[in-house]
Amino acid sequence: MADQGIRRDEPGEVPKQFHNEQASAETSTVMNVLGYGPHIRQARIEAYKASDRHKTAKMRGILTFITTGSKAEGLTSFLESDLDMLIVTESVICLEDGVDSSSVPVETTIFRSCSRISYSGHCRLLLERYGTHVLDSVYNALCDDGFGRGLLSSGLYVNQFLNGQLVEGILQHERAGPSTPTTVGVLKRDTVYALHFYCPSILTRWAARHRYWPSADVVREVVSLGAFVSPVGVKGSDYEHVEWRMCFNSGENVLINNLNDTQVKLYVLLKMVKKDVLQPQKKEVTSFTVKNIVLWIAENNPHSMFHERSLFHWLHEGLYALRVAIDTKELPYYMIPGRNLMAACALDHEQKRSWIATIDEMMTEGPRIILRLPKIRQAIIAHPEPLRMYSGRKIEIEMLELIWMNRLYLGMDEDTDAIMQALLGRQNEILREVKMRMIMEGARVNDIQNVWSSMLM
Structure with a gap:
């Protein structure tokens, strides 16, 4: 290649x-x-960036939340697809082979990537130094590499989150690659617990390619965002359970958004x-x-x-x-x-x-x-006026839902916060309007909650 x-x-x-x-x-x-269109996409992107900031702020430097996939790209509505989330542990860093570790703060646990014997884009993580405080999820995932050195097992790491204590109302599903899928009510989430990966040589090679796109400023931004390793190995590999995959989720978000x-x-x-x-x-x-x-x-x-x-x-x-x-x-x-x-x-x-x-x-x-x-075929067949009416209401109710979501992450009480009450009030107006329109056109609609979930799919 x-x-x-x-x-x-x-x-x-x-x-x-x-x-x-x-x-x-x-x-x-x-x-x-x-x-x-560009305006609705940008509104979605900004809403999920805001929710990431709110969730990260609550963790006070312990974890960083990064929305990835179609939600971060602004390409799907609220319930249309799973919410893909990267949760990054801040007290651990993985360094590319050859990178000096002397400037890494003493409280940070350091792993050294070993990629020479792994498939391209994957590596194993050897313990170089414990930080002043080692998380149980990291300590419990350590195993011996056969030469007395600590090796971080991707399999053990992700299994701890699969087997952890769940908050009431959250349904845990089987592991899917590096992710731990869950369902909360009607919301489906795919969560990947990842680690920071500092790999200047990989990003320098990417940045140095001849290209028409993206611009030099965007290239610099992607490089500045760095990389991660996620807990999944090469399928079928003899060492799959101790391999980690290199990924560039934050940079890829920037690329798609440009x-x-x-x-x-x-x-x-x-x-x-x-x-x-x-x-x-x-x-x-x-x-x-x-x-x-x-x-x-x-x-x-x-x-x-x-x-x-x-x-x-x-x-x-x-x-x-x-x-x-x-x-x-x-x-x-x-x-x-x-x-x-x-x-x-x-x-x-x-x-x-x-x-x-x-x-x-x-x-x-x-x-x-x-x-x-099907989605485009139905839009072409539909009469322009009902299509524009419904699509306009659909986009509006989604924007209201995203604003409501971020008010919730900010700690606002939906029963007392005036803005949240106004958001819910306008949502109900839209739902009643759409329900009445559906009934007038011959549909049998009883549950307004079904109208809500259908409009956000």
Whole structure:
């Protein structure tokens, strides 16, 4: 795999005139109505950043909370998908091999990464020094590496959180990779307990690549945010239980939030193709796969070529890159190209043939491809006035919910706080309006709570 990742055409070969320009522009407009426009995305991003700040402040330097995934990217509404959360322990740091540790405060426990005998993008963590206070979750996950040195087990580390005491009302699910999934009422959360990872050489190599995008300022910001290690090894590895995966969640949040509107909509459409058309059952292709395809496309092509009238051109390019990844079972990780994201996917021969045939069909369909995507197809079929009314109310009720959420994290009492009462009052007005409209159009609606959850899906 070359360091430049996905590169179908040489720079300058991207056509200046695109096919299906009118259909591209109209699809972009429909996606704005559905809640994928820049203003609603930015409002979601800021709301989850605020909630992270509130939760982190309450921990007084012990833990840092970072929302990741589609919520941090502003691409899903309140109940539409799981809330992905990274919780980082502040009293531990992992250092890349060769980095001087003398300036690390004495209260911090230091682990040294050993990646020479691990698959690219993964490492083992050897204890270099205890801090003045060692967390039980760290101490209990230590094992012997066979040479008398302390080795931090990713398996033992994550299992402690799976087996920990839960607050009443929280339902714990089976481990999923590095995450500990839980359900609280109607909210589903995937939580990853991670550690800081200082790896200047990896980030320097990433920053030094020739690229059209992102800008130098964004590159510097991504480098400044550093990295993490999450408790999961390479599937099938003999040392899977003691391996950790390098990740760059904060930097990837910044990268996605610096894509332009067309690049974001390309990302959304490819995620819809993955979910609604390919329908993987064992995570053979994931949203993370699609994200990396979009990041490579953005890096390797002039930024000026991404505009609303070129959306279908780039969707075609994205499908081509996805087809190649499935066919070759190779896709370089955007931050560490030596890591193949398709290496451990459970993709059998028949499924690969079927998916390639489906993608080939889609690539010949032109704009009709969007009729395969239920959310957009329904919006096209719907009458414009009811669609705009419902979408407007849906976005408003979501914004009210996000404001209410952050008031709650600030410690406000919903029974006494005037702002929270006003938020709930306006939500109820919207729900009654939508319920009445549904009844007038022939729907049988009894429970207003069902209307609320449906509007936030």
